[in-house]
Amino acid sequence: MKILFKNTRLFHLKTLLSLKLLFIFLLATKVYAQQDITILTDVWPPYINVQEEKPGTAAKLIEVLLDYEEMKTQWHYLPYELSYYQVKKQKALLSYPYFKTPQRANEVLFSDPVFSVTSKVYYNRQFLTAVAATNAYKNKQRVGKVAGYSYGSSIDESVQQATTFSTEKQALTALFNNDISILPMTEGVMEHKLTTLFPLRKQLIVSINNVMDTSSLHVIASKNEQGKAAIDKLNKTLSYLKAEGMTSLQMTSTVAPDPIDVAKLITSEGYPLIIGQTKVNGDNIEYYALPQGSQALIIEWSRKIIQPSTTDRIYKNMMDLSKVVLLNGPHVGKELYIRNMHIELL
Numbered sequence: 001m002k003i004l005f006k007n008t009r010l011f012h013l014k015t016l017l018s019l020k021l022l023f024i025f026l027l028a029t030k031v032y033a034q035q036d037i038t039i040l041t042d043v044w045p046p047y048i049n050v051q052e053e054k055p056g057t058a059a060k061l062i063e064v065l066l067d068y069e070e071m072k073t074q075w076h077y078l079p080y081e082l083s084y085y086q087v088k089k090q091k092a093l094l095s096y097p098y099f100k101t102p103q104r105a106n107e108v109l110f111s112d113p114v115f116s117v118t119s120k121v122y123y124n125r126q127f128l129t130a131v132a133a134t135n136a137y138k139n140k141q142r143v144g145k146v147a148g149y150s151y152g153s154s155i156d157e158s159v160q161q162a163t164t165f166s167t168e169k170q171a172l173t174a175l176f177n178n179d180i181s182i183l184p185m186t187e188g189v190m191e192h193k194l195t196t197l198f199p200l201r202k203q204l205i206v207s208i209n210n211v212m213d214t215s216s217l218h219v220i221a222s223k224n225e226q227g228k229a230a231i232d233k234l235n236k237t238l239s240y241l242k243a244e245g246m247t248s249l250q251m252t253s254t255v256a257p258d259p260i261d262v263a264k265l266i267t268s269e270g271y272p273l274i275i276g277q278t279k280v281n282g283d284n285i286e287y288y289a290l291p292q293g294s295q296a297l298i299i300e301w302s303r304k305i306i307q308p309s310t311t312d313r314i315y316k317n318m319m320d321l322s323k324v325v326l327l328n329g330p331h332v333g334k335e336l337y338i339r340n341m342h343i344e345l346l
Contacts, residue, residue: 152213276336
């Protein structure tokens with residue numbers, strides 16, 4: 001009987017311990033779930049990418065900052081105008097990223113600067129000269145802009161009465177169609193849109209000289225206790241990064257590399273074989289026969305290609321040597337000098 005009682009008591013103790021452990025586990029799970037935080041945003045590549053892709057540079061930065069505070073970011077995509085309205089009316093807690101303006105500062109809370117971007121004013125040189133574009137900007141003529149966007153205080157003043165478009169793609173299409181003369185846009189966004197949407201027209205779009213605005217972007221929050229607490233946590237992390245010298249995390253540069261010239265090597269009339277040589281002149285020059293159709297990257301164009309000529313006699317231009325690195329074939333990776341008549345750009 002004593003053994004049975006002892007076993008029963010032991011069973012109850014084990015059960016009680018299991019229940020306590022289960023309670024602690026559930027409590028920990030609940031606490032962890034409370035660390036999730038929803039931020040309203042919208043697609044703004046390369047800073048904020050579409051949901052199906054990896055986070056953009058600006059989105060990844062916020063995830064890193066909040067992870068330091070043991071908070072997990074949940075992105076919810078809405079148009080920026082609607083997101084701002086939701087935060088302003090305290091129907092949502094946070095949204096990102098936004099430029100800080102005096103009007104907005106009266107309506108929502110702003111974090112410390114998270115990162116900075118440069119906005120410029122662009123024109124289509126198919127229809128305008130640089131002087132005409134500058135005059136159009138000064139006189140606020142035929143200006144376009146994207147709804148809900150700020151381009152920094154100095155540019156915003158000049159685009160208040162601009163024609164408004166829903167997306168960057170619509171605004172750029174209007175610029176290509178000469179429906180507007182000038183269009184402000186963040187430098188990184190313009191580079192991304194031209195490269196991905198209009199690569200063949202990219203060289204038509206030029207920025208007006210000496211017109212730019214570099215401004216910081218911020219997280220915004222509702223003007224209430226919850227919003228203030230969230231902003232305080234974010235600012236605390238930003239201050240810590242600055243104090244520890246980790247400001248490189250806030251760099252979101254999207255500067256693209258300069259374009260390169262890739263060529264196919266072709267034969268020319270009277271020159272049925274393509275010859276590459278190791279030097280322009282001098283002793284100990286080695287010559288290589290190259291297969292027709294070989295691809296090469298132009299390292300250095302010859303002087304006759306780069307500089308204008310005073311005569312239309314082009315024989316010397318054809319025979320001049322440009323420096324290339326071979327991209328395929330039996331001599332891949334080798335740097336050689338090739339006559340211009342054998343170079344056909346791809």
